Amino acid sequence: MxxxxxxxxxxxxxxxxxxxxxxxxxxxxxxxxxxxxxxxDKSKDILVLAGPGNNGGDARIAAERLKEKxxxxxxxxxxxxxxxxWALVIDGLFGIGLARPIxxxxxxxxxxxxxxxxxxxxxxxxxxxASDSGRVMGCAVRASHTITFIALKxxxxxxxxxxxxxxxxxxxLGLELQKLLPPxxxxxxxxxxxxxxxxxxxxFHKGMAGSLAVLGGAAGMTGAALLAGRAALRLGAGxxxxxxxxxxxxxxxxxxxxxxxxxxxDALGLDLDALVVGPGIGEGERxxxxxxxxxxxxxxxxxxxxxxxxxxxxxxxxxxxxxxxADTLLTPHPAEAARLLGSTVATVQEDRVKAARLLxxxxxxxxxxxxxxxxxxxxxxxxxxxxxxxPGMASAGMGDVLAGMLGALLAQRYSGExxxxxxxxxxxxxxxxxxxxxxxxxxxxxxxxxxxxRRIWNSWLSD
Numbered sequence: 001m002x003x004x005x006x007x008x009x010x011x012x013x014x015x016x017x018x019x020x021x022x023x024x025x026x027x028x029x030x031x032x033x034x035x036x037x038x039x040x041d042k043s044k045d046i047l048v049l050a051g052p053g054n055n056g057g058d059a060r061i062a063a064e065r066l067k068e069k070x071x072x073x074x075x076x077x078x079x080x081x082x083x084x085x086w087a088l089v090i091d092g093l094f095g096i097g098l099a100r101p102i103x104x105x106x107x108x109x110x111x112x113x114x115x116x117x118x119x120x121x122x123x124x125x126x127x128x129x130a131s132d133s134g135r136v137m138g139c140a141v142r143a144s145h146t147i148t149f150i151a152l153k154x155x156x157x158x159x160x161x162x163x164x165x166x167x168x169x170x171x172x173l174g175l176e177l178q179k180l181l182p183p184x185x186x187x188x189x190x191x192x193x194x195x196x197x198x199x200x201x202x203x204f205h206k207g208m209a210g211s212l213a214v215l216g217g218a219a220g221m222t223g224a225a226l227l228a229g230r231a232a233l234r235l236g237a238g239x240x241x242x243x244x245x246x247x248x249x250x251x252x253x254x255x256x257x258x259x260x261x262x263x264x265x266d267a268l269g270l271d272l273d274a275l276v277v278g279p280g281i282g283e284g285e286r287x288x289x290x291x292x293x294x295x296x297x298x299x300x301x302x303x304x305x306x307x308x309x310x311x312x313x314x315x316x317x318x319x320x321x322x323x324x325x326a327d328t329l330l331t332p333h334p335a336e337a338a339r340l341l342g343s344t345v346a347t348v349q350e351d352r353v354k355a356a357r358l359l360x361x362x363x364x365x366x367x368x369x370x371x372x373x374x375x376x377x378x379x380x381x382x383x384x385x386x387x388x389x390x391p392g393m394a395s396a397g398m399g400d401v402l403a404g405m406l407g408a409l410l411a412q413r414y415s416g417e418x419x420x421x422x423x424x425x426x427x428x429x430x431x432x433x434x435x436x437x438x439x440x441x442x443x444x445x446x447x448x449x450x451x452x453x454r455r456i457w458n459s460w461l462s463d
Contacts, residue, residue: 001187002189003152003186004186005185006183007153008097011151014151014175014177014180014181015150017181021175023149024058026171027061027149027171028061028064029061030173032062035121038121038144039087040086040118042085043087044087045072045074045084045085045086046063046089047076048063048074048075048076049113050077051095051127055123056093058095059090059123060075062092063075071087078106079105080112081112088121089120091122091123091126092127093110093127096153100137100138101137102127102137110140111139113142119144119145120166122145122165122166124148124153125156125165126140126141126164129155129160129161131153132155133154133158133352134159134160134162134352134373136164142163143166145168146169148169149171150177151177152170152187154353154373154385157387158353158375158385159352159371159373162372162373184381185382186382187384188386188388188421188424189425190460192384192421193418199461199462206238206239208238209412210274210408210413211241211270211273211411212239212241212273213242213270213272213276214243214277215245215268215275216228216242216243216244216276216278216280216281217242217244218287219246220246222249224279224397227447228304229253231408232405232408233258233259233408234453240259240260241259241260242259243262243264243268244261244262245264264290268297273299273413274407274410275301276301276302276407277290277301277302277307278302278308279400287310288314288317291307291311292320294307295324295328296320299326300416301326301327303328303365305336308332309336311363312336321364322364324365328365329416330360330366331367331368331403332359332370334371340362341355348369353375355369356368356375357383359377360377361381366379366417368386368420370402373385373386373387374428378416378420379416386424386425388432390440390441391441392434392442392444396446397446406420406423409423426453426457430449430453430456431449433456
């Protein structure tokens with residue numbers, strides 16, 4: 001899946017700019033074409049659930065076009081239809097204009113659609129999914145396919161949206177979006193940055209791959225920093241130092257002896273191209289001092305895990321972050337984002353795009369709000385939604401591996417926006433590759449992503 005993303009307000013502006021273009025007629029016809037291909041061979045009976053607004057108008061036109069193709073079409077608005085073996089159900093109850101939870105007769109129709117075993121085709125967005133946030137509004141249709149009109153919407157790609165929309169097909173309805181309203185958001189994928197990928201010349205040495213320090217690893221949490229360091233090595237950083245806070249920290253990582261283990265102060269004092277601060281760093285005074293020193297430097301920096309919590313607790317650190325000219329990458333999950341915003345997890349999840357944009361704006365940083373459909377926001381306001389990844393990533397250490405990968409990309413002189421967008425996409429793509437091989441999603445361990453990421457990264461560079 002690729003392409004630009006538009007919010008509901010953007011779509012309304014595009015519709016207005018399109019003027020007299022027969023958008024409803026085009027949408028209905030496009031829906032009918034797809035519906036005819038999806039309909040089960042067992043029956044010619046198609047059920048169309050038509051709501052009161054434009055979405056219902058699209059559905060009614062689709063119904064007429066399907067009748068012309070000799071399908072037997074039943075259109076219902078509120079009443080439950082008689083049970084029969086449907087070839088297809090078309091969900092045209094509510095589209096992008098839904099502003100309140102679905103209830104009453106319409107909720108019963110949603111429940112009816114979700115009980116069917118035939119394909120379910122949603123028009124624009126599955127009814128009940130908020131198009132800007134992916135939030136379920138009371139209840140929502142679980143579609144096998146969604147044909148979305150004009151462009152992708154955020155709600156199809158994040159939070160609950162991906163669990164409800166099935167396969168997404170975009171139909172631009174013949175509009176030239178770049179002319180009507182240039183996009184500011186896209187699906188994260190390597191093609192966006194293909195011209196920026198840097199294949200290595202033969203005349204290359206490790207200094208050209210950059211030096212990175214990972215600061216973290218307090219008592220009982222050295223594994224977090226070591227995971228980040230190992231990920232950075234495999235993704236191509238020339239030298240990787242790991243500054244461990246634990247008094248009983250190991251002198252060598254036997255699984256990656258190439259890592260150079262140091263005292264954190266010593267690591268921070270080296271000639272560095274990038275920093276990763278936070279994996280297993282804890283929340284004591286020493287940790288706070290290290291975060292402050294990193295923010296005071298002019299070194300591109302990834303802030304992860306406890307570094308984010310320290311940032312949320314200390315106004316001076318937040319001001320230091322906002323003043324930075326060097327690239328700063330923030331990688332919070334929803335709870336960390338809520339603390340940084342002085343909000344709640346529920347509020348963050350209600351509008352993930354808004355929350356991620358606030359983080360980037362408030363802290364003058366490139367930020368990713370992790371989760372289903374991670375939201376990546378660049379410092380300049382451009383934003384992306386990442387569609388790779390799977391539930392196997394809900395395991396300890398995944399964030400540490402991501403932080404190390406991002407640090408490696410910064411060390412190799414990729415810009416903050418490129419590093420964050422590509423790194424998040426690559427992280428999820430590695431998890432998907434492993435799941436596709438049977439090594440997940442259940443039981444997928446963070447360390448397994450490291451070599452998988454390396455394979456995919458090298459394939460991108462060779463392409």
